Amino acid sequence: MALLEARGLSVNYGGLYANKDIDLDCHTGKLVGLIGPNGAGKTTFIDAITGFTPVSEGKVTFDGVDLAGVSPDQRALMGLTRTFQSLELFEDLSVRDNLMAAAERPKWHSFLTDIVMPGRNERQFKEQVDWALEIMGLQDRADTLPSDLSHGQRKLISVARALAAKPKLVLLDEPAAGLDTSESQLLGQHLREFLEHDMSLFLIDHDMGLVLNVCDYIYVLDFGKIIAHGTPAEVRADPAVISAYLGES
Ligand code: ATP
Numbered sequence: 001m002a003l004l005e006a007r008g009l010s011v012n013y014g015g016l017y018a019n020k021d022i023d024l025d026c027h028t029g030k031l032v033g034l035i036g037p038n039g040a041g042k043t044t045f046i047d048a049i050t051g052f053t054p055v056s057e058g059k060v061t062f063d064g065v066d067l068a069g070v071s072p073d074q075r076a077l078m079g080l081t082r083t084f085q086s087l088e089l090f091e092d093l094s095v096r097d098n099l100m101a102a103a104e105r106p107k108w109h110s111f112l113t114d115i116v117m118p119g120r121n122e123r124q125f126k127e128q129v130d131w132a133l134e135i136m137g138l139q140d141r142a143d144t145l146p147s148d149l150s151h152g153q154r155k156l157i158s159v160a161r162a163l164a165a166k167p168k169l170v171l172l173d174e175p176a177a178g179l180d181t182s183e184s185q186l187l188g189q190h191l192r193e194f195l196e197h198d199m200s201l202f203l204i205d206h207d208m209g210l211v212l213n214v215c216d217y218i219y220v221l222d223f224g225k226i227i228a229h230g231t232p233a234e235v236r237a238d239p240a241v242i243s244a245y246l247g248e249s
Contacts, residue, residue, distance in 0.1 A: 001064060002025035002026055002027050003026050003027060003028045003062065003063060003168060003169055003200055004024075004025065004026040004049065004060070004061070004062050004080070004169055004200075004202070005024075005025055005059075005060070005061045005062075006022050006023060006024045006025075006045075006049065006058065006059075006060050007023055007058055007059045007060075007061075008021050008022070008023065008057060008058035008059065009021070009022040009023075009024075009045075009048060009055055009057070009058035009059070009060060010022070010055070010056045010057040010058055011041070011044050011045075011047075011048050011053060011054070011055060011056055011224075012056040012057075013044075017224050018041040018044040018224050019041045019044050019045055019048060019224050020223075020224040020225045021057075021058070021225065022045065022058070022221075022224075022225070022226055023226065024045075024219055024226065024229075026169060026200055026202050027200070028168075028198075028200050029195055029198065029199075029200060030195070030200055030201075030216040030217060031191060031192070031195055031200075031201045031202075031203060031214055031215050031216050032200075032201070032202050032203070032215060032216065032217050032218070032219070033202075033203045033204070033205075033211040033212075033214075033215035033217070033218040033219070034202070034203070034204045034218070034219045034220075034221055035204070035205075035208065035211050035218060035219075035220055035221070035235075036220060036221030036222055037222070037244075040221040040222055040223065040224065041221055041223075041224040042173075042204040042221060043085070043173055043204070044224075045204075045221070046082055046171045046173050046202075046204065048060070049067075049080070049082075049171060049202075050072055050075055050080065050081070050082045050171060051067065051070060051071055051072040051074075051075050052072055052082075055068075062075070062078060062079075062080050062169070063078065063079070063168065065078065067080075076165075076167070078168075079167040079168030079169065080167065080168065080169050080171075081162055081165065081167040081169075081170050081171070082162070082170065082171040082172075082173065083158055083159060083161075083162045083170070083171070083172050083173050083175060084158075084173055085173050085174050085177065087154055087155065087157075087158040088158070089146040089154060089157060089158060089161075090146075091145065091146055091147050092145070093145075093146075094142065094143050094144065094145060095133070095138060095141050095142050095143070095144055095145075095146060095149075095157055096129060096133070096142040096143065098146065098157060098161055099129040099132060099133065099157075099160060099161050099164040100125060100126070100129055100164075101161075102161040102162065102164050102165055103125040103128045103129050103132075103164040103165050103166075104125050128164050128165070128166055129164050130142075131164075131197075132160040132161075132163050132164040133160060135160075135163075135190055135193045135194060136156045136157075136159070136160040136190050137156075137186075137190070138153065138156060138157065138160060141153065141157075151178055151179075152178075152179050152180070152183040155175060155176070155177075155178065155179060155183075155187070156187065156190070158175070159172065159175050159187070159190075159191075163194055163199065166197075166199065167199070168198075168199070168200060169199075169200045169201070169202065170199065170200075170201055170202070171201075171202040171204075172191075172201060172202065172203045172204070172205075173204060174204060174205050174206065175187060175191075175203070175205065176205045176206075176207040176210050177205070177206065177207075179207070181209070184207050184209070184210045185210070185213075187210070188210050188213055188214035191203070191214055192214060203215060211232075212232045212235070212236060213232070215232060216231070217229070217230070217231060218230065218231070218232055218235045220235060220238070220240075220241050220244075222244060227240055227241070227244075228240060228241050
């Protein structure tokens with residue numbers, strides 16, 4: 001059984017199917033990618049899996065639990081979290097405190113909720129934060145305000161913040177947007193390191209090079225439907241994918 005299983009998942013926005021009949025698996029310790037052009041339904045899929053938008057048809061299970069009726073907060077507590085396209089950093093908190101906020105509260109994007117990750121203490125939260133900063137190569141930036149950092153470093157912080165809570169699966173919404181090629185490659189290396197620590201990742205991004213280079217398995221979305229899936233080599237060689245998304249190169 002996969003850690004995350006979507007079966008026949010559809011999301012209908014007032015007659016428009018943004019996701020249609022999607023079957024997708026994420027296995028523990030793997031990095032799974034989802035690619036597709038603008039408007040294909042990638043963010044909608046993350047929204048549906050994390051409970052930010054309702055599923056119209058189909059079923060999602062996480063760690064064997066049917067997620068129907070489970071709130072985003074509860075999903076986060078189960079170890080299923082996400083990042084957003086907007087960075088949503090706390091600009092008046094240091095980098096370390098940005099991560100601490102998330103490590104302690106899985107639903108970090110709203111301090112209005114008082115849900116604190118159960119079963120862990122302050123010292124463990126600090127260890128998690130130092131661990132995430134180290135993997136991201138941001139230890140020497142821990143006491144800096146986010147506004148004093150480059151866009152690339154700010155993106156790394158937003159990703160590190162999601163990972164600092166050590167969830168089982170993190171869905172990353174375009175983490176490489178706005179990064180140059182070398183920054184994107186560095187991000188990819190950092191993501192692979194997190195996988196070695198019992199984490200699983202799901203990635204959507206417009207940077208095809210990043211997705212093809214770092215993912216173990218890739219799904220291709222077109223007008224809300226999965227049109228191909230396989231290893232990066234299989235997806236790269238798929239004629240439909242080549243003509244639709246990858247060009248001739
Ligand atoms: P991009 O790469 O540009 O971020 P995407 O692949 O993530 O695109 P989505 O943002 O999921 O695509 O959008 C899929 C389709 O669903 C689009 O036609 C979009 O206009 C529509 N859509 C997205 N969110 C909503 C919503 N809340 N209400 C109605 N339609 C929506």
